[in-house]
Amino acid sequence: MTRQVLTGLIINLLFSASLLNAQLFPAKQGGKWGYINSSGQIVVPTKFDEVKKFSEGRAAVKIKDEWGYIDTTGNLIIQARFTNAEPFSNGIAAVQSKNFVVGIETKFIRLNGDTLVGETFTDAGTFSEGLAWIKIADRSKVLLRQRFGFIDSTGKIVIQPVLEKASDFSEGFAAVQFNGKFGFIRRTDTLSDSVQTFTIAPKYRFASQFSEGLARVRTEALWGYIDQSGKLVIAEQFDAASDFREGLARVRKGEKFGFIDKSGNMVIPTVFDAAGDFSEGLAWVSKGGKYAFIDRTGKVAIDMGLTGVGNFQGGLALVGIGDKQVYIDKAGKVIFEFN
DSSP, X not given: OOHHHHHHHHHHHHHHXXXXXXXXXXXXXXXXXXXXXXXXXXXXXXXXXXXXXXXXXXXXXXXXXXXXXXXXXXXXXXXXXXXXXXXXXTXXXXXXXXXXXXXEEEEEEETTSOBOSSOOBSEEXXXXXXXXXXXXXXXXXXXXXXXXXXXXXXXXXXXXXXXXXXXXXXXXXXXXXXTTEEEEEOTTSOBSSSOBOOSEEEEESEEOOOBTTBEEEESSSSEXXXXXXXXXXXXXXXXXXXXXXXXXXXXXXXXXXXXXXXXXXXXXXXXXXXXXXXXXXXXEEEETTEEEEEOTTSOEEEEEEESBOOOOXXXXXXXXXXXXXXXXXXXXXXXXXXX
């Protein structure tokens, strides 16, 4: 192998690795979607009808009426043949196809497009901590019912489908509904038609997944937070609440939003008409129909009279300025403008 060829191979490998590790952002021009890098340069041409975010080097893209997957160079790696396609997680993605007997069916594929061994489902979630929830139609009953369980990365059902609802596993727990109430399971809990064990018993009207050690729950009308032992550590007192992100959680009292810390202290007062979760040190807030970003102290960090906002991810946020849709960086600089 010549030095020139070897150098070329190294450059190609480094380029491919940098694309794989770099964050790419969906962008639209001329009515079609592609992807930009954090500098606002188009790196995947805008030629798709719809796109989703990159995950594990793959992104779902829509071509006419069907979804497939591209790599970070824009090459179609998995042919567009699905009615819907979700992001990859743990090397596996849920995809949907039409079945003329049962309607829409969900199955799982691997990064190379191969189907995960196992049956198809009426719906399924994303793999998290090695498991994914699945929904199965129970046709053994007089009335058709949908039940939730979990599969592992081999496609084996490891938690039987006896649940009424289920969420992704997070921090070792999954929030699930059984007999009309929400509780929490670990992957070692036993669930079958005859035996059910729960790490935290189902007693809530609603519960979310654990985030940063706490989960929001609602026994009646108001929300509070429990720890992983099931102890209520922040009293049920909020009209609305979100999961903790970067040490703070968005809550609503009456018609106004603010933020609490993990001790339940209101560290940013409830003065906003709407608000988003903290991401990369900033959260969007709204007053009087205008949007801005605040930092963890509640100080306005970006105030441009924004007309729409999204969370910061990878250093960029998708926002509206007047009738324009643009990406901005954390200094408020416009990086890319949609047209």
